[in-house]
Structure formats: structure tokens, C-alpha cells
Amino acid sequence: MTTPPVGIIMGSQSDWATMREAAMLLDELAIAYESKIVSAHRTPDRLWEYGKTAVDRGLQVIIAGAGGAAHLPGMMASKTRVPVIGVPVQTKALSGVDSLYSILQMPKGFPVATMAIGSAGAANAALMAASILALQDADVAARLDAWREALSASIPEEPTDD
Numbered sequence: 261m262t263t264p265p266v267g268i269i270m271g272s273q274s275d276w277a278t279m280r281e282a283a284m285l286l287d288e289l290a291i292a293y294e295s296k297i298v299s300a301h302r303t304p305d306r307l308w309e310y311g312k313t314a315v316d317r318g319l320q321v322i323i324a325g326a327g328g329a330a331h332l333p334g335m336m337a338s339k340t341r342v343p344v345i346g347v348p349v350q351t352k353a354l355s356g357v358d359s360l361y362s363i364l365q366m367p368k369g370f371p372v373a374t375m376a377i378g379s380a381g382a383a384n385a386a387l388m389a390a391s392i393l394a395l396q397d398a399d400v401a402a403r404l405d406a407w408r409e410a411l412s413a414s415i416p417e418e419p420t421d422d
């Protein structure tokens with residue numbers, strides 16, 4: 261089986277409601293992906309294995325979503341040079357600001373491209389992944405350009421009352 265270019269990983273099943281937004285956008289753009297539950301806290305060996313094999317398996321971008329003490333994206337970034345896009349999952353206790361800061365504040369040397377909190381961040385992570393793939397893949401570039409043009413065209417010039 262060939263490895264898809266994008267890996268979507270998340271700390272828990274409970275993150276899937278958010279991370280599904282990334283998956284749906286990749287579907288729209290006809291970009292293949294795999295989705296896995298990988299937790300730095302709960303399944304550290306799985307994280308290690310995923311990071312260790314990412315380059316050889318041919319993954320080109322990893323989208324990593326987690327909430328609270330969201331160490332997954334940063335730990336993955338420290339284990340592989342495959343670019344990691346982090347999605348801070350919204351939390352009940354601290355609204356996802358905890359997730360955001362946990363992902364964003366990486367020490368120099370191991371960056372995570374951090375998106376907005378929640379579903380907008382997950383969708384944008386997919387678009388960012390598409391932009392990265394588009395650098396080398398003209399078909400993805402064409403589909404991404406068309407997607408962006410369609411979004412712009414859908415925005416009305418004037419507001420309506422309802």
C-alpha cells in the first residue's frame with residue numbers, strides 16, 4: 261500500500277469532530293490522507309514510531325491536532341523533519357487558548373506551523389498542506405487555485421438583511 265502525502269494525527273478520538281474538517285477539505289481537493297490517533301501522553305511509542313518512519317514512508321505533511329496540554333504537534337516536529345501543521349483543539353476549561361499556546365510556543369529549532377483554534381484552524385491546516393504539496397504538484401496547484409477562486413466568487417459584494 262502506498263503512503264498518502266498527508267497524515268492527519270490527533271491526540272484522541274474526541275478531536276475527530278474538529279479534525280474531520282481537515283479531512284473533508286482534503287477530500288474536496290482530492291488529496292489523499294491517512295488519519296490516526298496518536299498521543300504523546302497516552303501512546304508515546306506510537307508517536308515515536310510514526311515520527312521515526314514518516315520520511316521513509318513518504319509522508320510530505322503532517323497535520324496534528326490536540327487539545328489542552330497539546331504536546332503532540334511539537335513532539336512530532338521534534339521527531340521528523342516532515343513539516344508539522346498544528347491545530348489547537350478547542351477545550352471546555354480554557355477555550356483552546358491552552359492548546360494554542362502549547363502548540364505555538366515551540367523552542368527555537370523545532371517549529372510547528374500553528375493554525376487558529378478549532379474547526380477554522382483544521383480547515384486551514386488542510387489548505388496549508390495543499391499549498392505545500394502544490395509547490396511540487398501542478399494538479400494539486402490547479403485544484404487549490406480553483407477552490408480559492410470559487411470561495412472568492414461566493415462572497416457577495418453587498419450585505420443583505422437576512
Ligand SMILES: Nc1c(C(=O)O)ncn1[C@@H]1O[C@H](COP(=O)(O)O)[C@@H](O)[C@H]1O
Nearest residue numbers: 271272274299300301326327330331332
Ligand atoms: N493533548 C493531547 C495529547 C498529546 O498532546 O499528546 N494526547 C491527548 N491529548 C488531548 O487530550 C484531550 C482530551 O482527550 P479525551 O477526550 O480523550 O479525554 C484531547 O483534546 C486530546 O487531544
